[in-house]
Amino acid sequence: MPHAHPRPATGPAAQVDAWLSDFEHALTTRDVERAAELFGDVSYWRDLIAFTWNITTVEGRDGVRDLLRATLEVTGPHGFAASEEPTEADGTTTALIEFETAVGRGRGVVRLRDGRAFTLLTTLYELTGHEEPMSERRPRGAEHGVRPGRQTWLEQRTAEFSELGRTRQPYVLVVGGGQGGIALAARLRQLDVPTVVVDRNPRPGDTWRNRYKSLCLHDPVWIDHLPYLDFPANWPVFSPKDKIADWLEMYVRVMEINYWGSTTCRRAGYDPTTGAWEVVVERDGEELTLRPQHLVLATGMSGRPNIPDVPGRDRFRGDQHHSSEHPGPDAYRGRKAVIIGSNNSAHDIAAALWEAGADVTMVQRSSTLVVRSETLMELAHGRLYSERALAAGITTHKADTLVASMPFRTLPDVQKPIWDAIRERDAGFYARLERAGFLLDFGEDETGLGLKYLRRGSGYYIDVGASELIADGRVRLARGGVRELTEDSVVLTDGTALPADVVVHATGYGSMTGWAAELISQQVADTVGKVWGHGSGTTNDPGPWEGEQRNMWKPTRQEGLWFQGGNLAQARYYSLCLALQLKARQVGIPTPVYRLPEVHHRS
């Protein structure tokens, strides 16, 4: 098939133009075989709802063929072009691209090796005819001219807020008003999808406010922007929890989100005959039933405290609480504190207790990935998210697109050298920690924090100071499982008794699937299956390989049920995907889902 052979081309720009032109020709002539031939032997095509109305990655030419056979006719892709000057490094040419489909506009990234695609990212960012009212399309605010009986902006907002959920049903109900829920709600408002967000806490930001007082974001500011409104240039690198809480509260107001605080979601059920949910909520003590078409659980990976059922918990006479309910150190000066767990919260709480003059022991139950915050910023984030990146023209949007463009299968090879460098750079630090008895890991395949996060969402500490306390023994370290609690101590499996006035269970959180079981039913939870992880076959992320975060931001096996979550960066980036999927359904754009995943795991 000589026509499928990539044209010779010199220079990155010419190479990319030639490839895009061949690709477009293959697509517009519906020549699946030719399109597949444009991909390398080892190749990946990641699609975010542009072709597949799903978030999915196919591999190799067979994968490309399969995807295109299922989606090409409906998608009608065309207009492929590089959106800025392509670059070349180490034999790989990288280009940011744009294109259109029958229903919208897309962006993406293609990486070419030897003239064929190594990776392709395609993402839909806008539905034709439903463009967001922004910039040159921004609303007028004041309608000029005279209109008897007109309502002011405030009157309209007030009316909408009081009607929605009472005399008018929202199209989408978002349960959980943290960054994930409100980022999605902001997108949906822009897209004119009637949405209500409910949260059990009174004020937006309370999920942050209510945490232990020393909490700061561990990701630096450049990664943390919410949609539409960047943090200002005077915002701190690491947001203190109360400051980020204020920002979220402000964001809800500025983005005109219909946010119901002090509202607890009691139960939800889907009625397949009406295609709507019936969701019972308690709002300021009043029970209300909402009937949205779509239910989004944005309850967070850290929404359901998990305390292992250790014998003797009811016998212990001191204070004990889950890390999410830790009140801060002030009451524990001179007291004995035992912290069970060794991830972020455990370390933060240990350091704050030590600073306040408590006698602190941390119980490490299993190995932990530790990385110094400075090192992480410089070696892992800095290239894409930093002042340096901004100065080099890498906007947050561009960085997000580049991150999204790396298929999950390729991430270990990309990450491992970075983590080798991190370990080398901080070798002395790690040696001191190990000498103190701390059990370190860098992921089962030594690929570091990012992958550990994407696989299991836990198992690490980004060091902002506590590790030195452990290294020099100021915070004592104990290792092993917890056998029981007595009246005044924590007893480990080896029999060691740790005297305790306060026990902090920094033992992590239950799964998002658990929320589905609790709010809807075990049956629906089982239908949906595991949420998060991508089938890497490592601890807490069993295979088979899925290649995308399970059930996140995309259709699930339960009609009308969606999961939104992740860190601020994911809340920002994937909220657009999810919002567009909901908008398309609202306005009746066909959304045939390619390859809805099989369910292999129940929680």
Next chain:
Amino acid sequence: MPHAHPRPATGPAAQVDAWLSDFEHALTTRDVERAAELFGDVSYWRDLIAFTWNITTVEGRDGVRDLLRATLEVTGPHGFAASEEPTEADGTTTALIEFETAVGRGRGVVRLRDGRAFTLLTTLYELTGHEEPMSERRPRGAEHGVRPGRQTWLEQRTAEFSELGRTRQPYVLVVGGGQGGIALAARLRQLDVPTVVVDRNPRPGDTWRNRYKSLCLHDPVWIDHLPYLDFPANWPVFSPKDKIADWLEMYVRVMEINYWGSTTCRRAGYDPTTGAWEVVVERDGEELTLRPQHLVLATGMSGRPNIPDVPGRDRFRGDQHHSSEHPGPDAYRGRKAVIIGSNNSAHDIAAALWEAGADVTMVQRSSTLVVRSETLMELAHGRLYSERALAAGITTHKADTLVASMPFRTLPDVQKPIWDAIRERDAGFYARLERAGFLLDFGEDETGLGLKYLRRGSGYYIDVGASELIADGRVRLARGGVRELTEDSVVLTDGTALPADVVVHATGYGSMTGWAAELISQQVADTVGKVWGHGSGTTNDPGPWEGEQRNMWKPTRQEGLWFQGGNLAQARYYSLCLALQLKARQVGIPTPVYRLPEVHHRS
């Protein structure tokens, strides 16, 4: 003096480089004569605190000589360079420039004609050693490491807020928490100058919230950004009052401003022996005395309602109020409303009353400048403040600098052709208005709205619909002065009686000098003299020519007393000037003021 002759140069960039190099050489060799020779016969140098620690414009070579003789030695200017590619049009080469002084860094604009400066703008934007903590200098938020007894961000904020004004005196007290006061306070916080803002209303933004319900900003969003935090791309073109109010409230929180709501300033006096003010405020019913070094009146050009003392005001039995207290139209359906005045508020209120079904008469007492909002945006603002401008690379900051670079003396010549074009474009509209009896003007010298604003701050309506109501008689028009009010009517000087159920006095506002008299003393008000206007010799702006807004954002004849105000654009731009002047004084940088103005007028 051949050495003073500008070097021949070709191309805008070479021309600018040559001029800057000659200018710098003249300045560094302290050769005032040579520097003066680099200016044209007709030329202007506008300086914002870089050379003069004042906001002042000198004219011609004599002016340049005078300025340099007084300031050159202390200023120590150097490092002049174009900061982006100069442009040339109609024989004028324009360049954005940067430079340094002995104490800080500056920016500006130079315009060359025939190799000599026609205009020069020099502005100081940063004090060396007191750079704002932004971008690569932004605060860390979390201090890494362990520090016994450390305070969290919230604890620090809470302590600062409760101590300032009680156990610790602010360096600056800002009276008035509108956009002017809080923009300045945000700058001062960045510069680490302890500041308290007091406002009589409970919440930031209330000055907007409390106005008539249909109020929207008449300036489009691109002109209205506050420092540090731009409105997002989905913000409306014309901000509704309650939305801008919410933004201001959010801004105060995000910028960590020490804002005392529900606080009325009772009286203030300056003690020259201590160099501090004694300011008595009533805060939530409690009387407190503050002792700041500097007192900033940011009480606004629209802070003190002015109601002419018309006979019979106490006899009138219907509702009557100043436009600033107009409650909105809802209670006046089917009622007779008479609005005295014909500027922005009068028109807005008239239209809203008519829309609500009132019978409305507007009393025009003198001629008014009217311009259609669309036309104003396209012909006056669009080149610098619009999506179009942004797409052409003209950021808000660049637009602000270019606006500032036009000396006041040159503005009439620049503005008149724009207003000729506006009148031509909307000739039909203006003819209809005049046929309805409306008395139009375009400024005494037909130079339009911008200059009318800078001269007297009043006398115009930006039409968003009301003019059509007047043109076709739906809102009735009466002309002339008001002789008296009776029990149920407004009687004009020609004897016409206008029956009225409600009278709205849209009669403008008292001067900012009036605030000084009210809060401090008549003597201090007289010492300071007139605030606003620049001596154009037109109505309400008597000469002699001053060439800058009187007493605004710069030293006054009263030590430690400053005025901050203007529209959002001025609040944004000039707040930096004022903040740097205060910062320099706080840290003891010498600030010799060149040409503190003579006081010619008392109010």
